[in-house]
Amino acid sequence: MTPSFFQRLRRLAPHFKGGRGAWAISIVASVVVAATEPATAALMKPLIDRGFKEGALPLWQVPVVVIGLFLLRGVFGFISQYSLAWAANRGVLSLRTAMFDHLMKAAPALFGSRSASSLTNTLVHEVQAGAQQMMNGMNTMVKDSLTLIGLFGYLMYLNWQLTLLVSVLLPAVAWVMRTMGGRLRKLSKASATATDELAYVVEENVLAWRIVRMHGAANIEAARFEKGSERLRSLLLKSVASSASITPLTQVLASVAMSGVIVVALWHARSSGASVGSFVSFVTAMLMLITPIKHLSDVMAPITRGLTALERGLDMIEHSPAETGGSYQVERSSGHLQLEDVNLRYRPDQPQALDAVTLDIRAGETLALVGPSGAGKSTLVHLMPRFVEPDSGRVMLDGVPLVDWDVGALRRQFALVSQDVVLFNDTVANNVALGEETNVERVREALRSANLLDFVMSLPQGLDSPIGHNGSQLSGGQRQRMAIARAIYKDAPILILDEATSALDAESEHLVQQALDRLMQGRTTLVIAHRLATIERADRIVVMDGGRVVEQGSHQQLLAQGGLYARLHGMQFRS
Numbered sequence: 280m281t282p283s284f285f286q287r288l289r290r291l292a293p294h295f296k297g298g299r300g301a302w303a304i305s306i307v308a309s310v311v312v313a314a315t316e317p318a319t320a321a322l323m324k325p326l327i328d329r330g331f332k333e334g335a336l337p338l339w340q341v342p343v344v345v346i347g348l349f350l351l352r353g354v355f356g357f358i359s360q361y362s363l364a365w366a367a368n369r370g371v372l373s374l375r376t377a378m379f380d381h382l383m384k385a386a387p388a389l390f391g392s393r394s395a396s397s398l399t400n401t402l403v404h405e406v407q408a409g410a411q412q413m414m415n416g417m418n419t420m421v422k423d424s425l426t427l428i429g430l431f432g433y434l435m436y437l438n439w440q441l442t443l444l445v446s447v448l449l450p451a452v453a454w455v456m457r458t459m460g461g462r463l464r465k466l467s468k469a470s471a472t473a474t475d476e477l478a479y480v481v482e483e484n485v486l487a488w489r490i491v492r493m494h495g496a497a498n499i500e501a502a503r504f505e506k507g508s509e510r511l512r513s514l515l516l517k518s519v520a521s522s523a524s525i526t527p528l529t530q531v532l533a534s535v536a537m538s539g540v541i542v543v544a545l546w547h548a549r550s551s552g553a554s555v556g557s558f559v560s561f562v563t564a565m566l567m568l569i570t571p572i573k574h575l576s577d578v579m580a581p582i583t584r585g586l587t588a589l590e591r592g593l594d595m596i597e598h599s600p601a602e603t604g605g606s607y608q609v610e611r612s613s614g615h616l617q618l619e620d621v622n623l624r625y626r627p628d629q630p631q632a633l634d635a636v637t638l639d640i641r642a643g644e645t646l647a648l649v650g651p652s653g654a655g656k657s658t659l660v661h662l663m664p665r666f667v668e669p670d671s672g673r674v675m676l677d678g679v680p681l682v683d684w685d686v687g688a689l690r691r692q693f694a695l696v697s698q699d700v701v702l703f704n705d706t707v708a709n710n711v712a713l714g715e716e717t718n719v720e721r722v723r724e725a726l727r728s729a730n731l732l733d734f735v736m737s738l739p740q741g742l743d744s745p746i747g748h749n750g751s752q753l754s755g756g757q758r759q760r761m762a763i764a765r766a767i768y769k770d771a772p773i774l775i776l777d778e779a780t781s782a783l784d785a786e787s788e789h790l791v792q793q794a795l796d797r798l799m800q801g802r803t804t805l806v807i808a809h810r811l812a813t814i815e816r817a818d819r820i821v822v823m824d825g826g827r828v829v830e831q832g833s834h835q836q837l838l839a840q841g842g843l844y845a846r847l848h849g850m851q852f853r854s
């Protein structure tokens with residue numbers, strides 16, 4: 280069952296209730312604004328009945344009343360709009376903060392199911408635009424329904440029989456609004472998805488511009504973009520078509536009722552001898568009904584669009600689970616890791632990325648993981664900080680299953696230097712100290728150990744030099760050494776090195792290797808490396824293939840076995 284409009288609004292309420300006072304002020308101000316409308320119509324009666332008779336209406340009263348009325352209306356109109364905006368923007372702030380907080384603790388699956396650009400779009404643009412549209416819509420809704428009620432009340436007061444005739448058109452308008460609203464809602468959801476897809480194409484092409492140009496893929500990419508834009512265009516046109524057809528439909532309905540009423544009113548005025556002034560007042564008030572009715576019939580489009588956008592934000596919070604952990608925590612674990620019969624498959628249609636892996640990694644041991652590409656090495660190390668979850672089996676640190684660890688405490692036990700280095704658009708020092716207090720002395724020490732201090736000091740601002748988006752102002756090797764410095768700074772009991780030295784030349788690698796050797800002292804270390812020279816010194820080598828552990832032992836033992844390791848080693852030795 281699709282939720283009703285009010286159920287949908289209620290979902291948003293927790294975020295918007297912070298501005299309750301402002302909502303109230305806005306409504307009160309709207310009541311005043313709405314009351315000025317029938318007052319305008321009511322003015323007609325004395326103007327016409329008495330204004331044309333000498334001495335019956337002092338002329339100075341006309342500007343006083345007219346200007347006063349519009350002044351009142353202007354001031355309260357401003358108050359109503361401003362307080363509404365205040366409340367709405369408070370809601371946006373609350374929703375956006377909640378979304379970002381959720382992003383920080385969402386289960387890793389979220390990042391697999393939604394692209395970066397789609398999340399950015401929802402968080403940054405959609406919530407804002409959605410609230411804006413909702414706010415404008417609500418403003419119209421409140422102000423114009425009150426105006427409608429005011430005018431209606433006045434009409435009833437003047438002549439209730441005629442007024443009942445006018446009210447025939449209301450259910451018809453409501454029906455048109457309901458029917459069109461449903462279609463609009465579907466269309467706006469589809470447009471939002473199409474916008475995401477379009478943004479994703481842009482994102483990919485911005486990130487991968489070198490590859491795109493190198494391969495001359497611009498035409499294909501442009502075609503992809505055009506297809507997306509075209510789809511978005513047609514969806515937007517469809518929603519314009521449905522929202523634009525609401526207005527004429529309601530107006531025709533209105534004109535039918537209006538003309539009938541005017542005829543009846545004239546006929547009634549002739550036979551009963553009512554004053555011209557009261558007839559003009561009645562018709563003016565009735566004509567004034569058209570504007571709020573027109574506004575109200577248009578109002579569903581922005582409200583629906585805005586609500587849908589805000590709901591996408593809520594969905595992100597409510598439908599993607601947060602990471603869950605236990606309560607176990609220690610400041611510093613011993614670093615004893617155990618895997619018991621761990622199985623993992625990323626997607627049902629893929630082979631197992633880890634297949635019945637059982638391993639016991641002693642505290643302080645240096646374990647090297649070797650194997651062909653796609654063997655599951657990165658997957659295995661991502662299990663440890665719970666970046667992926669096993670389908671079955673258990674992973675334990677210090678004998679405590681990872682799921683029983685407090686997530687934050689668990690991750691404090693690891694320092695990770697991975698295949699892809701991520702740097703933030705901040706200074707060198709803050710990138711090294713990431714997440715911790717920046718201690719300049721320790722940063723300097725970490726950079727020195729990572730063999731990067733000389734380079735950093737040669738930069739104009741030293742440790743405070745900005746490094747650009749994702750470290751775009753650094754070379755591949757420098758980026759990798761930044762990541763190593765970060766790991767050194769973190770000083771965690773378990774070190775994970777996933778191809779940590781792959782972007783270094785032989786000499787830097789030698790220097791960094793020394794730093795890493797020092798760093799590994801007294802820590803549990805998991806090293807993944809394709810260059811076998813860097814892993815020969817490990818305490819134990821685990822060879823993986825197709826998600827399984829196929830061999831393990833020391834370098835010498837494995838060579839003597841003459842299995843996969845010996846083959847890999849032989850190939851490298853030759854090349």
Ligand SMILES: Nc1ncnc2c1ncn2[C@@H]1O[C@H](COP(=O)(O)OP(=O)(O)OP(=O)(O)O)[C@@H](O)[C@H]1O
Binds near residue numbers: 391651653654657
């Ligand atoms: N996020 C993911 N979604 C789906 N499949 C994945 C994902 N990450 C890895 N895989 C698959 O899991 C398998 C193991 O990948 P993994 O990254 O662990 O290999 P690896 O041994 O680290 O390889 P390499 O030496 O090339 O880094 C591969 O077949 C890969 O296609």
Ligand SMILES: [Mg+2]
Binds near residue numbers: 698777
């Ligand atoms: Mg890998």
